[in-house]
Every structure is written in structure tokens, then in C-alpha cells.
Amino acid sequence: MPKIISSIKALIIHENKFLLLKERVHKKDIWDLPGGKVEYGETPQEALKREVREELYIDVNIGKSVGVWWFFSYHHKHQVICHTFLCTPPKKFEIDFTHNPADEEMVGFQWVTKEELLNQNFEGITDSLRELVANL
Numbered sequence: 001m002p003k004i005i006s007s008i009k010a011l012i013i014h015e016n017k018f019l020l021l022k023e024r025v026h027k028k029d030i031w032d033l034p035g036g037k038v039e040y041g042e043t044p045q046e047a048l049k050r051e052v053r054e055e056l057y058i059d060v061n062i063g064k065s066v067g068v069w070w071f072f073s074y075h076h077k078h079q080v081i082c083h084t085f086l087c088t089p090p091k092k093f094e095i096d097f098t099h100n101p102a103d104e105e106m107v108g109f110q111w112v113t114k115e116e117l118l119n120q121n122f123e124g125i126t127d128s129l130r131e132l133v134a135n136l
Helices: 044-056 114-119 127-134
Strands: 003-014 017-025 028-032 035-037 061-073 078-088 105-112
Touching: 003 044, 003 061, 017 114, 035 044, 044 061, 044 078, 061 127, 078 127, 114 127
Parallel strands: 003 078
Antiparallel strands: 003 017, 003 035, 017 028, 017 105, 061 078
């Protein structure tokens, strides 16, 4: 049965570039923002801090809410609604995928400008996310 999942995402900005993660899902590489499901009892901010810490092994500073975007996972038959916050990393940081307890295969990351995010084809980046970024 199809589900709707409440999710949070971090639009991390550093030196005027945004962080995109590359994840292998069902033998296909897709791009996404760091984040994940909100667990029962968590605030969106608590969930976001936990998810980014798990995925990247950094603690982000959470700024303003920048909006909501969504995508459909046809393989899992669900829709994911992503409440997104503008975030910044600490002054010194190093992204590390090796501490992630989830069954996710992170295969890379890339820092991109707003223009690159809006105009280049990043498989998995939806028009609804691009619209949100365009309005920043």
C-alpha cells in the first residue's frame, strides 16, 4: 500500500555552494540532499541534526526553513514530503560516510553553485526542489 513519508532535508551551503549527495539506490546513482525520516517524538530540527550527523558525520547549524518539496519513490510505492532547512557546516569539517548506521550506499558528494543546481541534470533532483532553490 502506498505511504506518505514525512522527511527533513538539509540544504547545506558553504562558500556559496550547496552540497549534493550521490547515493546508489537499486543499482542506480541518484543525487539528493542530506536528511531523512522524522521519527516519532522528534522535532524536525532534532531529526535533521540526527540525520546529517548519521550520514555525513558533521553537526550542522540549522537556519531558516526554506520550504517543502517532494518526490515519488515508485520502487517503494511511496511519496516523500521533504521539509527543508538552510544549514551551514561548522568552520572545520570533513564529510565522512563511514559512520552511517542506515542501509544506504553513499558513493560521493559534490558542492554545486545555485546556477549548476538549477541548470544541470542531477538524476534525482526534482523540479520541486529546483523551484525551492530558485526562490532563495
